[in-house]
Amino acid sequence: MSYNTFGRALRFTTWGESHGPALGAVVDGCPPGLALSEADIQPFMDARRPGQSKYTTQRQEPDAVRILSGVFEGRTTGTPISLMIENVDQRSKDYSEVAKAYRPGHADYAYDAKYGFRDYRGGGRSSARETAARVAAGAVARLVIPEVTITAYISQIGGDEIDRAAIDFAKIGNNPFFCPDPAATVRWEKLVDEARLAGSSLGAVVECVANGVPAGWGAPIYAKLDADLAGGMMGINAVKGVEIGDGFLAATLTGEQNADPMRSGESGPEFEANHAGGIAGGISTGQPVVCRVAFKPTSSILTAVDTIDRDGENTQIRTKGRHDPCVGIRGTPVVEAMMALVLADHKLLHRAQCG
Amino acid sequence: MSYNTFGRALRFTTWGESHGPALGAVVDGCPPGLALSEADIQPFMDARRPGQSKYTTQRQEPDAVRILSGVFEGRTTGTPISLMIENVDQRSKDYSEVAKAYRPGHADYAYDAKYGFRDYRGGGRSSARETAARVAAGAVARLVIPEVTITAYISQIGGDEIDRAAIDFAKIGNNPFFCPDPAATVRWEKLVDEARLAGSSLGAVVECVANGVPAGWGAPIYAKLDADLAGGMMGINAVKGVEIGDGFLAATLTGEQNADPMRSGESGPEFEANHAGGIAGGISTGQPVVCRVAFKPTSSILTAVDTIDRDGENTQIRTKGRHDPCVGIRGTPVVEAMMALVLADHKLLHRAQCG
């Protein structure tokens, strides 16, 4: 069984390969009457699309989204919204090497083991290009939750972290790293450029905060808000870890240190801290929903790595194509999209049961 | 919408509250013909059940499982397996305080915000007692994947980690901490006992390794094996973080450091490292599947914490009941169970599509 649909009440199904004619998403369950045009989606596509700085892959894709259904006279109709993005820059190249040998760390071997063969052009379905469809779907999800503001940023590239005291969200859009700390931006320019020139790659951590989520979203026990976020984020290409609130740090604390005291506030409870990351028992508490996502360095590097070929013979492979030196950068808009998709889904799920 | 069912091909639904008459799980989709009796399940229940050492809650529950359906003449029939565990030791106590005020860090406030009221006795549905049903279901899942061996252990309590060089899996069952490092066991006895006596609590990290998983399990894009594991683990009570393979450490590495070179081996590919934790592109690679799970310290502590009551008035609350000083300990068998449930589900999913 394959499974290319995400969500329960607001569901989206994606399709498409890196080097096929197009890719897309079908968004099902969107409430009717919401204003939607391609112009509402494109800015999010632009934030993710490649070729915008020297710090990302040089593949040139306009990632222009077409809405093929589900919108009439500028408003959603409540029927499936089909979004299509044509692939434009599938550069003609020689795939004979990657067709034959497995790139370690990539999905090549696993796909062959599962399906018996694979579309080896640019990774086929396993390419991070699929995330373009999620970002398009995420733009629709945002319409469902106008009360929520979502902000993702990179807090760490390689071993270099931002200074949390220096965080300025207004800076995130002003640099190629979605970085909220101007000093870190300067350091990262050098760091990522060195990796790029060396044909190497770097890991990164993306943090995402959703403000405005009311208390009560989340469906225990097996569609907890944090569990759905963890599943959604871990499913993004190259992600290896997810934390909610204090995450692994909480494992080192005592109950007293980790307490989230509450006080009566003007418009509901106020919390002195938010160790929990806005979720308790799988349900939102009204505090900001906070998650952190670890991206590994892409396995596409210029250094030759030991591997085997389809016949099981030893060989080596180097990845010569156009690749991201730090996939976490372009992963940042994807993290935002997944946050929007999970929250919108849970808003509708909550409404189903609790009116 | 509530959602108390987990899995796609092998699905289980749990029900029950901490202080109700019973709790249970209905396991659906189990292949027919597997030998199953209550004796196959009970050892896993015993590993999780409370009151076995002074390091866990003193609630006394035999957690005896009854099989009510789905087994005939000692074998599974392919129909739903209903498992029931009676609650025995719901000690009569005064719940008036917890009925009125919210325990910070617990699900009390979130449940009230969502549902308008809540079963406040022992946390009701949000109690970790629910995980007994998962462990019972997990014992059935293990029958589906006899080729797989699953081992979970605690690698860290509070800030105190095991010595990885000293890991001896044979030791895990010989101490109350599921600890594979005898020296750490000695330290933790003191550490946890101090927390217990102080009415405090400690976080922990549980690691889980599944050996014997063949290459090819996992359903990209939205039922990736790692995404399902992350969702499953994050949904366990008190869990705040999940890593696959190197997890957050991978974010600090370069592509060269994180490479997983492959060599031709006698019985398939051999990998020199397993940074990926046995999963690439959401599909198992044939290497051990490795995940790490962070448990926060339980919020049930003797120290009074600021909170509000149902009327929004400021107050304080102390948790006086029988609680686990380190919930990660009893979480260890639950992590194993979730690993078994996810893997068994994916074995069947893989078989559906790929024969």
Place this chain on the structure above:
Amino acid sequence: MSYNTFGRALRFTTWGESHGPALGAVVDGCPPGLALSEADIQPFMDARRPGQSKYTTQRQEPDAVRILSGVFEGRTTGTPISLMIENVDQRSKDYSEVAKAYRPGHADYAYDAKYGFRDYRGGGRSSARETAARVAAGAVARLVIPEVTITAYISQIGGDEIDRAAIDFAKIGNNPFFCPDPAATVRWEKLVDEARLAGSSLGAVVECVANGVPAGWGAPIYAKLDADLAGGMMGINAVKGVEIGDGFLAATLTGEQNADPMRSGESGPEFEANHAGGIAGGISTGQPVVCRVAFKPTSSILTAVDTIDRDGENTQIRTKGRHDPCVGIRGTPVVEAMMALVLADHKLLHRAQCG
């Protein structure tokens, strides 16, 4: 893959065999705060339970329902509602014949072909006894749709139909046939008793009308209200046909004859006819939702029928147990329950998307 869960927003999972210790249902997604006790469920159980007249099987089952979870202080909590019914009268008998040979028309051969073996005691999971769990779940569903009144009745036993001009819904509860036509009741007493004495069986048609369903429920394209009703009804034991509105009669009409003209009314549109049975495009129209369900005669008859045994050898079998001469009778409360379950599910689904 087994599949013992029905519904999308209001979901229920049933478990249990005819001769096991118990059977039950777990109802998930029920809105919180609804008043519910065992006494709300029992009357529906009593309408379905066996042994109440000589026209149904003489197995004596009190079908007493226990609520094991999901209700606190008399109200639903929004968590799963576990309902259990103990089997009491699993009469000790010799099953060696049915264990060995297949009863034609029953599920015996199909279960063996699918699962390799079967629980042959009373049909195991394939027994109509499973419908007790649906009726219990249906009683919960009714709480979700207080605006709707559901009435099912038998319109035909064998070839003998009611006189539609004589329908009096007040009479349905006053006879053992759920018959709204007193003259038909008299005829059916003789008809069914003759079949009973002859060890034969009779088919029947059950009609079900839901009044008070507002316009707008139904989720096109693949969860249309009529499609979900058809699937739900066809899944009841012994059902072979389902019609919505005019059903097969509509196939014989012209567009003019089948038209459903609308006129402006005081409280919304009024319809001159209801050929459509209250559903257009898969969505309720505000008219009564009408469906008809065909039950075959049970295959349990005293006449010997040719069959084969598990070794593939020719033999004959007669069914000597306690059986219903007309399963449609006790199917009537099951039809009502399925109508309630489908409508309640769609009320919540509609609310999720359309607020």
Place this chain on the structure above:
Amino acid sequence: MSYNTFGRALRFTTWGESHGPALGAVVDGCPPGLALSEADIQPFMDARRPGQSKYTTQRQEPDAVRILSGVFEGRTTGTPISLMIENVDQRSKDYSEVAKAYRPGHADYAYDAKYGFRDYRGGGRSSARETAARVAAGAVARLVIPEVTITAYISQIGGDEIDRAAIDFAKIGNNPFFCPDPAATVRWEKLVDEARLAGSSLGAVVECVANGVPAGWGAPIYAKLDADLAGGMMGINAVKGVEIGDGFLAATLTGEQNADPMRSGESGPEFEANHAGGIAGGISTGQPVVCRVAFKPTSSILTAVDTIDRDGENTQIRTKGRHDPCVGIRGTPVVEAMMALVLADHKLLHRAQCG
């Protein structure tokens, strides 16, 4: 909540409106390695597409399918197969009347009641044009079940039935009615042409037989093979009734008349009759799977019918567009497609659980 996905293991999601730029289906879960090209799909599209005889709507649509993903080097890869069909002949016309008033019997009023407004051009999403996407998906499903042969035909138009003794399946493709009885074909030419010229419409019954289905497919209790067929068929536009095997006729029979005696045969059991339509207990028996589907006459007729407008005022409406005088005709390939989709889904479901 909207729901535009059908199936469990083999799932397809459709999108698109009658007068939008395109419509399509995403087929997920298809096994890898099956030979598939657009030429494999097109013949099924051609059987359903409009404008092929004077007995169907004169809208001219080539219904050319494009495969946008999921196929590589002529074989399915196991990833989602995206199928797109461009709308070509959305004739420019004046929709002001249908925008304002509700066509009785159509989904117009129900969509407005549900969603608050609607795409009124050609019925939008509720148009039978959506079934083109199902037929495309059905062509993929057929590849999954090469052991099965599916044949649908019309057995009745209006009140005029075929002579069952004269059935010749070889004739089905030789006439515009999918009619297996040459004499009926001659009568129907006159019957349908008269309806067409009068601006009237006729109902029809479609029968569908699947040969080669092995015993054992079907997932009791809530994904029974017959229940899934009933739901799938009832969801086709204009369908009002579904029967399996003898259907409503079975309600008039005795247990003796309805018996399905079995005898030992060379290659498994042989059945003397097939009253059950190849399904017992929701599981296939190895006999032909038989269902009958009732199509109402389309509500699009030239005669003015009373209705109301969006403001609730009384008015009348006549349908002047290009319509099918008997929608059952073009429904026949859709019935075949749904049969293929349900059977393929159940083949994979069975494999998941039973290997």
